[in-house]
Amino acid sequence: MLTEYIRIAMKRAAYEIFSDGTFYGEIPGFQSVYANEKTLEVCREQLQEILEEWIILGLRLGHSLPVVNVEDIRENLYDYGEIIDVQ
Numbered sequence: 001m002l003t004e005y006i007r008i009a010m011k012r013a014a015y016e017i018f019s020d021g022t023f024y025g026e027i028p029g030f031q032s033v034y035a036n037e038k039t040l041e042v043c044r045e046q047l048q049e050i051l052e053e054w055i056i057l058g059l060r061l062g063h064s065l066p067v068v069n070v071e072d073i074r075e076n077l078y079d080y081g082e083i084i085d086v087q
Contacts, residue, residue: 010044010047010048012027015043022038025047033051
């Protein structure tokens with residue numbers, strides 16, 4: 001379930017190219033989760049790593065995680081043959 005949450009959150013990532021040629025990425029709704037790297041590929045990898053660390057820290061501190069697209073979660077759970085009530 002955590003892997004799916006990360007995958008869905010990464011789908012929301014937005015990227016832009018700065019004037020110095022570096023790539024900036026962030027995930028709307030995830031405060032302070034951003035990366036700035038020389039290539040888009042490295043930016044995506046770094047952004048996912050930061051997201052994973054942010055989730056771990058948040059859970060350790062007892063914070064709630066942002067809700068990601070519920071329809072994506074339902075679709076993924078159905079694909080795995082799991083039946084749960086997601087509202």
